[in-house]
Amino acid sequence: MSFLRETWIVFSRALRLSLRNPVWVVIGLTQPVLYLALFGPLLNQVVAATPGLPPGDSWQIFVPGLLVQLGIFGAAFVGFGLVAEWRAGVIERMRVTPAHRLALLLGRVARDVLVLLVQALLLTLVAIPFGLRAPVGGVLLALLVVGLLGAAFSSLSYAAALQLKSEDALAPLLNGIAVPLLLLSGILLPMSIAPAWLRTLSDANPVKWVVDGVRAFFLGDVATATAVWGLLATAALVAVGLVVGTRTFRRESA
């Protein structure tokens, strides 16, 4: 019980600070909307002219990719906020309380997931006038995956931040991981049109499986192997994120 209560205290404090300075929430949302408006229309022609793409129209291929991109990039950089809090002495101050170490992590992760879900929902709604058509159940499942993905990457980002304690060291590390994950995921264009070597490389990227899974949800194909692999890849990323995050936050010298 006290664990949930402590997580709630950390969550509501973090959310309050986010809402008071919503610039980052807005910036995080602007980027996918810009992709939607300025890049999406190009895809109509490409999708129509390219053989070998998965079924579905350009929006059913593109919007799931943007959602996953939001899940990764919206969460991967939350560590910067933690470095600022650590420098101000806030982390240390919370660590001398009897609160569970994990609550200090999960409260912040929960805030990030909530912010992400709101952004993802808005993105999906904005895509409808552009021409997106998808089953409600599939979209809800997609949002669940985005939230879990966000939890995984926000935990990893906090773990890296607590370990490095420096923005200068954190930026190249996060970019060095997030950008290859993005490029090898087929988020912008499906990997089904990639040359064989690139496709092999991309098969090793769990995010690629997540993207394929979310695309299947948007087509309403929930009971397919693609959908299941997507969920499994998401679960694996969440497990890695939480284990690494927990271990870092529990370590006494962190």
Place this chain on the structure above:
Amino acid sequence: MIHADGLARTFSTRTGPVEAVRGVDLDVKDGEIVGFLGPNGAGKTTTLRMLTTLLAPTAGTATVAGCDLRADPVGVRRRIGYVAQGGASFAEARAGEEVVDQARLYGTSRTAAAERGRELFTRLELDGLWERTCGSLSGGQRRRLDIVLGLIHSPQLVFLDEPTTGLDPQSRANLWGHVRALRDGGATIFLTTHYLEEADALCDRIMVIDHGLIVAEGTPERLKRQVSGDAVVLSLADPTRSGDVIGVVAAMPGAGTPSAQGTQVEVRVPHGGAVLPGLLRDLDAIGVDLDAVEVRRPTLDDVFLSLTGRSLREQPAA
């Protein structure tokens, strides 16, 4: 309140292991203000971080506020307050909210937390600042807010790491008053400082730490007595007589080796004030005229110098 045995911490760095604390034994009794005095890098903060469960010791044991440091860190956390050197409040957060959230992490209800927080704001002269963001407070106010955050759960033992570093003299003296009031309210206080005046003015007992070891311990008075006596400085009207003067002062019982510099002759002697009348008569008898006489009580800096061979004042401020 605190009992530590051989507490040690070695950090592994790229250039090899660094022994930040090399085996600290200490005892702190209920209701004491104990000061940890030493230059920057002596191991003060590392020791404090171990005693507050923030850093695992590589060796040694300790009981803090009745709980074993290794076996029951949560019990320790429940009973202690810690005010870190670098502050504890987030610039963008409001002061009152930080205080209430901190209290709630100790299990306090929201209303009880606000009540206790406002009471502490009054006690630490922060009235009217509850709704302000922490970043808009002055240095002294923000430091007092750190202390409110450390006291919010009424701990019986409070650790203050360099509580007045960076404050102007007035804020510092003001904060000393608050620390004394805290002790008068029944709390035990363990603080670190590299300010001699602070240790002298505030502490019942001082431990001097250098290179990760406690090199001396006692009341400020006792430590100062360990330095052999007071400094007696004689300014001569005629510097050519300094040889005669040295002969006279060296003959005083218990006197150290006199030193002469320009018109001044300096010697350390126990109870400088008591031997002075006799000394003046003796100098008068051999016809030496003095311009000035000064008796200087030893300072903690003299103590540190005599213990370590280095002056605390040579250390750059944090």
